[in-house]
Amino acid sequence: MSFLPLSNRILSFSSQTTVAIRTTAKHAQATREIHQSITMSRKRRASPDATHGRIGRPVPVEFDPWNRPLTPQASNAAEEWRRIRRQIDNVEDADLDSQHVIRLLTLAAEHRREYTRLAAGWKMLDHVLQPKSRTYEPLPLVQHDFLPEPDLYLDLFVDPSRNQAIKDCVSKYQQLKQSLDGFDPRSGAQWPIYELVEAERRRREYNSVVGSHVSVPPHQVPDEVSPQQLSSNSQEPQEPTPGPEPVLEERPPLCPEQEAVVKLAEQGRNIFYTGSAGCGKSTVLHEIKRRLKAKGKVVKVIAPTGLVALAINGSTTWTFMGWAPDFNKMPLDKLCGVTKANERVRKALRRVHTLIIDEISMVESNFFERMDSALRFVRKRDPEEDRHTGPDPASLPFGGIQLIVTGDFCQLPPIKPFKHCVTCGFELSTTKTCANRACRQSQFRLEDQFAFSSAAWQKCNFNYVHLKTIHRQRDEEFRALLEKCRTGIAFSQADIEILMNHESSTEDAVRLMPTREEVYETNERAFKKLPDPEFSYKCSDGRHIQENHQYLEYKYALEQNGDDRNHRVINFGDDNHRFEKVLKLKKDMSVLLLVNLNLREGLCNGSQGIIVDFESHSVGSLMRTLEGRPGLTYTQKEAIGTFASRNLNSEEPRMIALPVVRFQNGIERTILPECLVNEVGDPAPYSSVWRAQIPLMAGYALTIHKAQGMTLERVVINLENVFEDKQVYVALSRAKTLDGLKIEGDKESVKEVLERALQGDLQVQRFMEETQWIEFE
Numbered sequence: 001m002s003f004l005p006l007s008n009r010i011l012s013f014s015s016q017t018t019v020a021i022r023t024t025a026k027h028a029q030a031t032r033e034i035h036q037s038i039t040m041s042r043k044r045r046a047s048p049d050a051t052h053g054r055i056g057r058p059v060p061v062e063f064d065p066w067n068r069p070l071t072p073q074a075s076n077a078a079e080e081w082r083r084i085r086r087q088i089d090n091v092e093d094a095d096l097d098s099q100h101v102i103r104l105l106t107l108a109a110e111h112r113r114e115y116t117r118l119a120a121g122w123k124m125l126d127h128v129l130q131p132k133s134r135t136y137e138p139l140p141l142v143q144h145d146f147l148p149e150p151d152l153y154l155d156l157f158v159d160p161s162r163n164q165a166i167k168d169c170v171s172k173y174q175q176l177k178q179s180l181d182g183f184d185p186r187s188g189a190q191w192p193i194y195e196l197v198e199a200e201r202r203r204r205e206y207n208s209v210v211g212s213h214v215s216v217p218p219h220q221v222p223d224e225v226s227p228q229q230l231s232s233n234s235q236e237p238q239e240p241t242p243g244p245e246p247v248l249e250e251r252p253p254l255c256p257e258q259e260a261v262v263k264l265a266e267q268g269r270n271i272f273y274t275g276s277a278g279c280g281k282s283t284v285l286h287e288i289k290r291r292l293k294a295k296g297k298v299v300k301v302i303a304p305t306g307l308v309a310l311a312i313n314g315s316t317t318w319t320f321m322g323w324a325p326d327f328n329k330m331p332l333d334k335l336c337g338v339t340k341a342n343e344r345v346r347k348a349l350r351r352v353h354t355l356i357i358d359e360i361s362m363v364e365s366n367f368f369e370r371m372d373s374a375l376r377f378v379r380k381r382d383p384e385e386d387r388h389t390g391p392d393p394a395s396l397p398f399g400g401i402q403l404i405v406t407g408d409f410c411q412l413p414p415i416k417p418f419k420h421c422v423t424c425g426f427e428l429s430t431t432k433t434c435a436n437r438a439c440r441q442s443q444f445r446l447e448d449q450f451a452f453s454s455a456a457w458q459k460c461n462f463n464y465v466h467l468k469t470i471h472r473q474r475d476e477e478f479r480a481l482l483e484k485c486r487t488g489i490a491f492s493q494a495d496i497e498i499l500m501n502h503e504s505s506t507e508d509a510v511r512l513m514p515t516r517e518e519v520y521e522t523n524e525r526a527f528k529k530l531p532d533p534e535f536s537y538k539c540s541d542g543r544h545i546q547e548n549h550q551y552l553e554y555k556y557a558l559e560q561n562g563d564d565r566n567h568r569v570i571n572f573g574d575d576n577h578r579f580e581k582v583l584k585l586k587k588d589m590s591v592l593l594l595v596n597l598n599l600r601e602g603l604c605n606g607s608q609g610i611i612v613d614f615e616s617h618s619v620g621s622l623m624r625t626l627e628g629r630p631g632l633t634y635t636q637k638e639a640i641g642t643f644a645s646r647n648l649n650s651e652e653p654r655m656i657a658l659p660v661v662r663f664q665n666g667i668e669r670t671i672l673p674e675c676l677v678n679e680v681g682d683p684a685p686y687s688s689v690w691r692a693q694i695p696l697m698a699g700y701a702l703t704i705h706k707a708q709g710m711t712l713e714r715v716v717i718n719l720e721n722v723f724e725d726k727q728v729y730v731a732l733s734r735a736k737t738l739d740g741l742k743i744e745g746d747k748e749s750v751k752e753v754l755e756r757a758l759q760g761d762l763q764v765q766r767f768m769e770e771t772q773w774i775e776f777e
């Protein structure tokens, strides 16, 4: 790879890299343009008359995507670029004029036989080549469906006077990098400016957390550069009216018993904490993570399913261990060996201080056991790497990692447990017997499916905490019924009567259903009945994969969404993401809020409401509003900007229609787009993947699985098709009050389902009874 000066920036270019152009453009036109150029050059190559591999052959360009001549600075930059290209590639006739760098890059890529890897990522850094644009309104990152993510950005900073903020920022960043770890221009040159700033912010956070020896003088650290700064000569009149209120994800203050759990975690104890649905397990989890990270601990949060993992900004148990589903078939010793042999996984596992496992009820005991064995094996003391004394981690449960486990064994159990023998990996028969004669492990009993039945669990020496205060429900009668359902105490006839026949006000309630098909049909049917026009919002997905996380390239690939060539999304696995890929909204539609907007006002994840209107907001005012949103990173702002530009309802002026929702508590809010970022990969600094979308979903129906973790004001439950008895408790416990709950369906069959659900797990009951819970004052 070579590094070449261009204009005021350092650029990198190589036949090994994919190429992106990041500059301003009428992006859609320009994208078509480059696509066309590439297609044509491919055709030429395929033709017998073609001059194979010849460089600089002019590619017909029918229109100028920018519709205006380049500024003198741009021409200079282009000229320089051409000179460089000539130097490198001996280009004869790269006829570079105002027909642009696009063509040159296309040709360059062609010459290098790179065009199949050529990525065109169009990003607007405001104002460059667009004198008329006065506000920061990033254009969508449009990428060709046949191309991977770019790993090289070409920036044309054509007007230094107008780009002073950017230049300052870059130079500060470069100074800082130099002072940190020796200057490597690649890292600076390849990242878009926002990523630089964001990376720096993270680095600062990270350094302060891990107590790095590197101290960064504050004046060298680029402060976040506001989009307005980037368009310092913005002349768009400031709108007198403020934009809609910013969204801020909130968490409630902890109650004393919750605080006590966090304190135990801070003391480094292994903890299992549980409690009924709604006692704040997830709330505590987030707080533990936050506080331990602040102490410089490497904290990993994992969950058995992708859905939960995304919700807690963690990874799945599988990903954490570096295991694929097929690994189930491996004998234990081989599994340990394979885990250790994976350099990336090995390093990541050896680095962890604290592991938090959520939804432990869904982790099969065999899996828990195999995790323990593999972690002990991988973390075994290596005299070359470990200088500290003390017991060998291999002799400690989970290799000496502080283990914090949470969930509720009365909620959903492992999915299809005991498919394989824990020791030899042989597939178990329907009677859960291991057919491998050489294996001493013979029989598995369904009642041993939960993690607490494993030998590893017994060795963990947990501090057991049972949270008692339920925050979701306040009504005592309802709490008592739920507790019966949770612990398997039989409902009396009177209880069933209360559940089935109580007074309820569930108009506009969401329906919880066991299967996705039912949910889809219900939502579609209700949506189609609404007479008003439809507003459709395409999500904006993005990712930043660190250089050393190349294994994530494939996993989080941006792929074409359905037939829509211009919409690229990340597959978060089986539609697991909280936010829709394409959200369709209409006036009078019933919706659910998917973020904590304002807890004091009761607007939280799961709040229900009706869309009463759509308001047109200028993208400029939206972006200015985001400026005031605390904690929002540049990546998020940029993604939201991209989202807004992708979903304009008028081009000139650039406006987006935002839904106004009246929530069931009477509060009305304009709902702004939100961007959820997930940190992925190891080691730090982490890669990230994100999705920006309006944080709403159709509120007519949702699956019980998806409702897990939600608090619902009004809910109608259809229990007729439950395929897992514990879905009953999960579904019932989403409601806040009896008044907001209605159970639908044929009375006799529902009664049967309720009774069956109550049979509960004797093992769980025994475990809960026999455990010595810590009592707090």
Ligand SMILES: Nc1ncnc2c1ncn2[C@@H]1O[C@H](COP(=O)(O)OP(=O)(O)OP(=O)(O)O)[C@@H](O)[C@H]1O
Pocket (backbone or CB within 6 Å): 251, 252, 253, 254, 255, 258, 275, 276, 277, 278, 279, 280, 281, 282, 283, 284, 408, 471, 472, 604, 708, 709, 710, 711, 733
């Ligand atoms: N200390 C608290 N004060 C007020 N509200 C709280 C407190 N702790 C949690 N909550 C609220 O109670 C609701 C349930 O909390 P949370 O989701 O953390 O419970 P959970 O035990 O994880 O529930 P589930 O088992 O159903 O997933 C949330 O709306 C949360 O904001």
